[in-house]
Amino acid sequence: MNQSFVLPNSGHTFDPKSSKLGMWLFLYTEILLFGGLFLVYMVYRSLNPDAFLLASFKLNVWMGTVNTIILLTSSMTVAMSITALQKGDKKMAMNLLWLTLLAALAFLVIKYFEWGAKFEHGYFPGMDHYDAMPVGEKLYFYLYFFMTGLHGLHVIVGGIFIWVVIAKIKSGKVHKDRISLHENAGLYWHLVDLIWIYLFPLFYLIH
Amino acid sequence: MEENKNKNNEHQEHISSYKEHFGTWSALILLTLMTVLVSVFGADLRTLSVATAMIIATVKVLAVGYYFMHLKYEPKIYRTLIIIVMALFVFFLVMVILDYLTR
Numbered sequence: 147m148n149q150s151f152v153l154p155n156s157g158h159t160f161d162p163k164s165s166k167l168g169m170w171l172f173l174y175t176e177i178l179l180f181g182g183l184f185l186v187y188m189v190y191r192s193l194n195p196d197a198f199l200l201a202s203f204k205l206n207v208w209m210g211t212v213n214t215i216i217l218l219t220s221s222m223t224v225a226m227s228i229t230a231l232q233k234g235d236k237k238m239a240m241n242l243l244w245l246t247l248l249a250a251l252a253f254l255v256i257k258y259f260e261w262g263a264k265f266e267h268g269y270f271p272g273m274d275h276y277d278a279m280p281v282g283e284k285l286y287f288y289l290y291f292f293m294t295g296l297h298g299l300h301v302i303v304g305g306i307f308i309w310v311v312i313a314k315i316k317s318g319k320v321h322k323d324r325i326s327l328h329e330n331a332g333l334y335w336h337l338v339d340l341i342w343i344y345l346f347p348l349f350y351l352i353h
Numbered sequence: 354m355e356e357n358k359n360k361n362n363e364h365q366e367h368i369s370s371y372k373e374h375f376g377t378w379s380a381l382i383l384l385t386l387m388t389v390l391v392s393v394f395g396a397d398l399r400t401l402s403v404a405t406a407m408i409i410a411t412v413k414v415l416a417v418g419y420y421f422m423h424l425k426y427e428p429k430i431y432r433t434l435i436i437i438v439m440a441l442f443v444f445f446l447v448m449v450i451l452d453y454l455t456r
Contacts, residue, residue, distance in 0.1 A: 170431060174438045181442045185449050192453070207393065214385050222378040225369065225421040232368045336422045343413045346385075347406035351392035 165326040166333075173337050180341050183293055187348060190285045197282020202352040204269065205290075206260060210350035213256050214342065220249030221339040224308070224332045234322050236315060243312045246335065250305040257298055261291075290349055297345060300338045307331045367426035377420040384413050 191198045227242035268275030269287050276287060311331045314320040320327050388409045391402050419425045424432060 166427075167430075170434065174434065177438055178442065181445065185445060188446075189449060189453060207389065211385070211389050215382060218378060218381045218385065221381075221417060221421050222374050225374045225377075226371055229369050229371060229374065333422055336417055339421075340414050340417055343410050343417070347388055347392070347410055351388060351406055352403070 160324060160326075162324075162326045166329060169330040169333050173333060176337055176341075180293075180296075180344075183289070183296070184344065184348075187289050187293070190282075190289065194282025194285060197280055198286050199352050201279075201283040201286035201290075202349060204264075204267070205350050206263070207350050209256055209260050210346055213253055214346050216249050216253050216256075217339045217342050220246045220253075221336055223249070224335045228325065228329055228332050231315065231320075231322060231325055231328055236321070239328075240312055240315055243308055243315070247305055247308055247312070250301055250308070253301055254298065254305075257294070257301075264291075293345060294349070297338070297341055300341070304331070304335045304338045307334055367423065369420065369423065369426075373420060377416055380416055381413055384409050384416075 223242045223245045227239045227246070230236075230242060231239035264270060264287075265273070269279075270276060270291060271284070271288055276284060279287070308331050311320060311328050314327060388406050391405050391409075418435070424435070
């Protein structure tokens, strides 16, 4: 009986299971990061319910709704692109990732106009309108800019991540049997979507 | 050896279909429109609509996690870890609420 025994992972440095678990561990820390901010939001909103209501009327619900739909759609395209690459359809996978990237860009452009309108009205902390607001509305706008700003930063990072994956699929470094990087980019993008799912009703839909 | 190989193959990645992803997306869009409508046209139900919005958001998050993030097809460890993280968050939440209620 000549039994051969191969050490796990000998001879190569590719370990999809650990790679995915590592990504998830990072996502857990992200959940707690935003979780802390949601706790701050909860405390200040419960202390200033009417001010938060009034301040939320200054946001554009329809822009927020469109952005939500854009992010949900981009989450679908990135999930589909993983399906495509797993099936070996490289071209389809890349096209779907480009669509995701386009959605990320559209999200940021809409966000730019939204923030731009707030700046014009002077609602940013330190501007004249902001200083004249009651304390509850100040807290609302402080949290609005901080939380959507941090989320916007995640959109930018996620977009760069997806762009790197597109380049690696093109050069053949990411393919059917080495899909970890692609999957991890997808997971990160879904997290960006998850956070927005909570941000949207909490800031836009207080009615 | 052969048996071992088969065992390994059983744990191969599940490939979700396009149809499944599209179905999840449709449900997510439907829930989004529902929250917006409840919020915009349900102004009299103010306290109710906060709870409703949070419940709908949580259903959406579960759908994204389960289907888009493949949690449904991953080994149990991922779901266990999520439950631990959520328990930790709920613990923080309860501590903060207790803090503010007892001031």
